[in-house]
Amino acid sequence: MKVxxxxxxxxxxxxxxxAVATLQLLEKLGLxxxxxxxxxxxxxxxxxxxxxxxxxxxxxxxxxxxxxYDYIVAPSGSCVxxxxxxxxxxxxxxxxxxxxxxIYELCEFLTDVVQVKELGVSFPHKVGxxxxxxxxxxxxxxxxxxxxxxxxxxxxxxxxxVQNIQLIELSRKDECCGFGGTFCVSEAAVSAKMGxxxxxxxxxxxxxxxxxxxxxxxxxxxxxxxxxxxxxxVVHIAEILNGQYE
Amino acid sequence: MNKADNSVPDHATAAEKFLQDEERVNWHDKALWFNRQxxxxxxxxxxxxxxxxxxxxxxxxxxxxxxxxxxxxxxxxALQNGIHVHWATDAAEHNQIVLRIVQxxxxxxxxxxxxxxxxxxxxxEFLTTHGxxxxxxxxxxxxxxxxxxxPSHIVLPSIHKRKEEVxxxxxxxxxxxxxxxxxxxxxxxxxxxxxxxxxTADIAITGxxxxxxxxxxxxxxxxEGNADMGVHLAKVHIACMGIxxxxxxxxxxxxxxxxxxxxxxxxxxxTYSSHFHRPKTGQxxxxxxxxxxxxxxxGRKDFYNSLxxxxxxxCINTCPVYRRSGGHSYHYAISGPIGAILAPNQDMRQxxxxxxxxxxxxxxxxxxxxxxxxxxQLYQWRQVLTAEGYVPKAKQQGIQVMAKVLSSPxxxxxxxxxxxxxxxxxxxxxxxxxxxxxxxxxxxxQPPKESFRDWYKKNxxxxx
Numbered sequence: 225m226k227v228x229x230x231x232x233x234x235x236x237x238x239x240x241x242x243a244v245a246t247l248q249l250l251e252k253l254g255l256x257x258x259x260x261x262x263x264x265x266x267x268x269x270x271x272x273x274x275x276x277x278x279x280x281x282x283x284x285x286x287x288x289x290x291x292x293y294d295y296i297v298a299p300s301g302s303c304v305x306x307x308x309x310x311x312x313x314x315x316x317x318x319x320x321x322x323x324x325x326x327i328y329e330l331c332e333f334l335t336d337v338v339q340v341k342e343l344g345v346s347f348p349h350k351v352g353x354x355x356x357x358x359x360x361x362x363x364x365x366x367x368x369x370x371x372x373x374x375x376x377x378x379x380x381x382x383x384x385x386v387q388n389i390q391l392i393e394l395s396r397k398d399e400c401c402g403f404g405g406t407f408c409v410s411e412a413a414v415s416a417k418m419g420x421x422x423x424x425x426x427x428x429x430x431x432x433x434x435x436x437x438x439x440x441x442x443x444x445x446x447x448x449x450x451x452x453x454x455x456x457x458v459v460h461i462a463e464i465l466n467g468q469y470e
Numbered sequence: 471m472n473k474a475d476n477s478v479p480d481h482a483t484a485a486e487k488f489l490q491d492e493e494r495v496n497w498h499d500k501a502l503w504f505n506r507q508x509x510x511x512x513x514x515x516x517x518x519x520x521x522x523x524x525x526x527x528x529x530x531x532x533x534x535x536x537x538x539x540x541x542x543x544x545x546x547x548a549l550q551n552g553i554h555v556h557w558a559t560d561a562a563e564h565n566q567i568v569l570r571i572v573q574x575x576x577x578x579x580x581x582x583x584x585x586x587x588x589x590x591x592x593x594x595e596f597l598t599t600h601g602x603x604x605x606x607x608x609x610x611x612x613x614x615x616x617x618x619x620x621p622s623h624i625v626l627p628s629i630h631k632r633k634e635e636v637x638x639x640x641x642x643x644x645x646x647x648x649x650x651x652x653x654x655x656x657x658x659x660x661x662x663x664x665x666x667x668x669x670t671a672d673i674a675i676t677g678x679x680x681x682x683x684x685x686x687x688x689x690x691x692x693x694e695g696n697a698d699m700g701v702h703l704a705k706v707h708i709a710c711m712g713i714x715x716x717x718x719x720x721x722x723x724x725x726x727x728x729x730x731x732x733x734x735x736x737x738x739x740x741t742y743s744s745h746f747h748r749p750k751t752g753q754x755x756x757x758x759x760x761x762x763x764x765x766x767x768x769g770r771k772d773f774y775n776s777l778x779x780x781x782x783x784x785c786i787n788t789c790p791v792y793r794r795s796g797g798h799s800y801h802y803a804i805s806g807p808i809g810a811i812l813a814p815n816q817d818m819r820q821x822x823x824x825x826x827x828x829x830x831x832x833x834x835x836x837x838x839x840x841x842x843x844x845x846x847q848l849y850q851w852r853q854v855l856t857a858e859g860y861v862p863k864a865k866q867q868g869i870q871v872m873a874k875v876l877s878s879p880x881x882x883x884x885x886x887x888x889x890x891x892x893x894x895x896x897x898x899x900x901x902x903x904x905x906x907x908x909x910x911x912x913x914x915x916q917p918p919k920e921s922f923r924d925w926y927k928k929n930x931x932x933x934x
Contacts, residue, residue, distance in 0.1 A: 233876065236922045237886045238915040243922035259926050265876040272830065272849065274856030275869045281877025361832035369510065370788065370836035372519035396503070400790045404829030409907040410865075411827060413486035416911035417495065417794045418829075447912030 227257045228293030230327070232303045232439070233265040239439050245466040246299040246330055252466070253338055257297075260289040268306040272405045276310065283313050283320075291319035295337065296327040299462045301359020301437045302405075304329040309362070329359055330462055331379040331437055340382065345467030348388035352431035353461075354422065354445065355379065356438030357400050365437060369398050379437055379461055386464055392429040399425070403444040419448045427456060434458045478801045478820075481827040485795035494632075499793040501629060506787045508736025509837065516728070526725050527841035530778035533716055534768060540683040540716045541759070547686025551748040554756045561591035564710065564760045568593060568675070569600055571708055571756055577672045579603040580704075581664075583690070583697035584611055585677025586624050586781055587710050587760060589803040590816075593675075605667045607696040609660055616643045622797025624804055625734045625783035630796050664696070674700030678711035678757075679780070680726055684719045687747035688757070691730060691740040698744050707749065708756045713764050714777040726780060729839035733782040767815040772850045776811050778840040785834035785844055791827055800824060807834040811847040814855065822860035825851035883923070890917040 227250060231243040250257045266286065267279030286307065290296045298304050307327050313320045334340045355377075359365040366377035383389060402408070402418025409415075423445055426434050434449075434456060436442050442458040449456050463469040479487070489495055513519045533540060545555050558564035564587075572580060580597075582588065582604055594604045594615070606615045610627035614620065616639050621627030628636070637651035646659045676697045681688040688709060690697045701707045717726065731737040749755035768774045786792050786806030797805035802813040802821060807828060813821035825848045834844040855861060875881045908914065920928075 231922050233882070233886075234915075237890060238917060240918050240920065240922035240925050244925060247926075259923075259930070261923060261927070262879040264879055264882040267876070269876070270869055270873050272852070273865070273869055274826075274852030274861060275866075275873065276853050277857075278869055278873035279877075281873060285877055285879070357829065357831035357833075361836065368833075368836050370833055372513050372516070398833075400829050400831035400833070402790065402829060404831075407826070407829050411482045411485065411791070412907035412910055413482070413489045414791055414794050414827075415829075417489055417492070418790050419912070421499070421794075443915050444912065447908070447914065450913035451911060 225255060226292070226294050227255050228290045228296045229257050229259045230263060230266075230290065230296050230298035230303070230307075231259065232298060232300045234443065235299065235439050238443065239460070242299055242439050242460040242462055245460065245462040245468060246297075248468065249330075249462055249466040250297065253334075253340065255338070258293070263289045266303040266306045267310070268303060269405055271306065271310055279310075280312070283311055284315070286311060287313045287316050287319050287323060290323050290327075291316065294326065295333065296323060297330055297333045298327070299330045299437075299460060300439060301329045301356045301363050301365060302440055305358040305362035329363055329365060329437060331359075331382055332363060332365055334465070335378040335381055340385070343382070343385045343465055343467070345465065346387040346389075347464045347467075347469070349432045350390045350392055350430050351383070351433045351435050351464070352392050352394060352426035352429060353379065353383065354401060354426070354434055354436040354441055355398055356436060356441050357398070359437045360398055366398075382461070382465055383435075389464070392426070392431050394425050394429060396425055401441045401445055403441050405440075408444060415444070416448065419444050423448050423452070423454070423456070427454065431456055435461050435464055437461055480823040481795065481799050481801070482823070484799035484801065485791075485827070488796040488799055489794065495794055495796075497632070498630060498796060502787045502793045505626075505735055506784075506837075509733055509784055509787065510736075512732040512736035512738065516732075522725060522729055523839055523841050526729055526780075526839055527778065529717060529722050529725060530840050531775070533718065534714070534774060534777055537713065537716065537768065540718060541713060544681055544683040544686060544716055545759075547684065548757055549686070551686045552755070553686065553748065554754065556756060556758045558758055558760045558762070560762045561760070564591045564758055564762065565593055565596040567758050568708055568710070569597060569602070571706065572597070572602055572673055573600075575673065575706055577602075577706075579605070579667075579671055580673035580675060581605050581607050581667055581671040581696075581700040582675040583677065583692060583700055584608040584627070585675065585710055586804060587677060587712050588675065589621060590712075591710075591760070591762065593710075605664070605671070607664050607667065607694075607700055608692070609657065609694060612660060612664065613639060616640075620798065620803065622805060623783060623786055624781050624806075625786075630798070664699075668699045668703050671700065672704055673706045673708065674704035675708045675710060676701060678709050678715050679730070680717050680723060681711055681715050681757075682718075682720050682723070683716055685747065687720075687745055688715075689723060689727075690744045690746065691727070691742065692744070693737075693741045695742045698742060701744075701746070705752070706754045706756065707746070708758065709746070710758045710760065713759050713761055714779075730780055730782050733784040733837065733839040763816050770815070772854075773811065773815065773847055776808065776815075776842050776844070776847060778842055779808055779812070780840060782839055784837040784839065788833045788837045789828075790831065790833070791829065795827070800827070807844045807848065808842070811842075811844060811851060814851050818855060818858060818860050822855045825849075825855060883921075886921055890921070
């Protein structure tokens with residue numbers, strides 16, 4: 225099984241530790257993982273701004289980089305959903321559809337494909353889990369509070385394998401954090417308020433860490449926490465599952 | 471009204487203003503979230519809730535696919551029942567029809583229960599300029615009418631007003647005690663005030679929640695009984711409806727009435743679900759069927775299914791953006807996510823900002839009782855509005871640069887390096903609070919020494 229590691233652009237540039245944790249975690253599980261060096265971005269920033277057509281170059285590059293892998297894995301629900309729903313390359317329809325079917329967000333890859341049963345790691349802290357909306361409502365990583373349906377959570381299952389972790393309950397378990405891609409600057413006031421409220425929910429319930437499936441959400445929440453000079457930290461779920469968090 | 475109006479601030483600007491009073495925003499958010507919670511509790515009491523949503527969605531699919539036939543069938547049956555049926559192509563024609571009926575009866579005052587269609591058509595303003603006194607009889611509508619504001623929510627028109635503000639308004643207009651804000655006291659005052667209006671009005675206007683093709687009758691849902699009070703006491707009943715309000719059969723009402731109030735407020739059913747089939751003896755009943763862009767809307771394949779909307783407001787209550795920006799920031803008769811996908815059908819230029827007033831979190835689509843894919847339509851509208859050129863030039867240029875950088879591995883690396891370098895060296899610039907909208911309320915991410923790619927090349931010995 226050859227796994228292509230897709231590292232979203234903002235993780236590559238600003239949160240390399242999340243990518244390192246993802247890579248190490250997959251390697252520890254015995255997978256052959258390769259990081260194609262020519263990769264950039266999934267194209268979502270353009271497409272969500274209404275410029276889907278402008279993401280054609282990104283799409284073609286993505287197909288070039290990842291067509292050869294059995295699975296493509298990324299530590300981001302949002303970027304994975306974007307590829308799944310919107311990757312287009314008229315010149316390579318087969319490769320495109322292969323990628324769309326074979327791309328996985330890290331947690332769902334671990335639960336559904338690798339079928340991880342133990343991790344052997346510990347994280348002795350009070351942790352709040354913020355699930356990114358695209359991972360949850362788009363990829364169905366966890367049940368959505370709006371639906372009348374049986375509860376489940378793939379990231380929640382993985383966190384349950386971590387020793388000594390204390391997961392806190394939130395008042396609003398799946399409220400959006402307000403990042404929203406370019407929304408975070410085009411609607412900066414609403415975005416920041418949503419982030420503040422999301423942070424508050426975690427703080428009120430005693431979180432020492434906020435973890436999540438998407439670094440984009442966490443970057444936004446971290447920006448607010450640091451502005452508030454809060455001692456609460458953000459940590460990507462890959463860092464907890466990898467057990468090397470410092 | 472459908473012309474681009476530069477004096478109306480866009481959503482982001484209006485939202486920023488709304489957010490200046492954070493304590494009020496917290497209260498607004500909680501009030502609406504409370505409604506969302508009531509909806510959840512109520513939905514969870516019905517094990518087949520998701521099946522009910524599917525069923526409603528499919529009935530509406532059938533309606534939209536056969537709308538022409540159902541409308542003709544409905545008209546025939548309504549005419550047979552003795553209802554006067556009128557057709558209006560647009561808002562102006564709708565308003566003219568209503569005015570003509572009012573003037574033919576030589577009446578200067580009428581009562582009106584809640585109707586989002588008449589809000590969409592700006593009927594109140596139109597009738598007022600023709601000297602007609604229009605009294606909204608829904609309590610929330612009456613409050614915003616006295617405040618000379620549009621409703622901020624389709625089900626809870628004055629949800630943005632606190633009880634103290636309502637007290638002040640009633641003190642000015644209804645003579646309640648200065649400083650009184652007890653809801654029971656204020657409601658009683660409104661009740662007495664409206665009772666006098668009901669008793670003296672000769673025309674009652676109502677909206678229509680569901681019009682049944684097979685019977686030619688229609689159903690109006692209220693919690694206050696104000697539609698009934700108006701209609702029972704008036705000589706003339708005018709009901710106004712968008713052409714998408716049709717359902718095929720009376721038996722389908724069971725599906726929609728179970729969904730409507732649960733989705734809206736968590737009630738099992740609205741207090742009053744009033745069935746109107748024919749005028750009572752001595753009364754005239756008119757029905758105005760309004761297109762106002764709906765036929766064109768029906769022809770848009772990515773967007774037509776938003777015509778399924780039954781106006782429950784669930785998407786509005788759950789929307790994290792709406793709760794923190796207020797209904798007026800949407801500058802359209804219908805606010806929130808559903809308003810943001812309906813409004814561009816009316817006027818792309820004027821409402822080009824609305825589909826961008828969302829994080830695309832998808833909660834709206836999940837609560838929608840008729841399963842409109844609201845967040846997908848928001849995404850799709852962005853593509854259309856951009857292609858049609860309704861997006862600011864500066865944004866367009868910025869995106870083109872971004873696209874160029876992100877589609878070239880070389881440019882991406884250079885830009886990434888310089889970006890990280892700049893952020894490391896010039897935190898003052900990156901954190902400039904006026905130039906960088908991110909940094910106004912958030913710190914920028916702390917730039918690492920190296921990118922993951924650099925780390926990978928070093929640690930996994932990979933050559934290019």
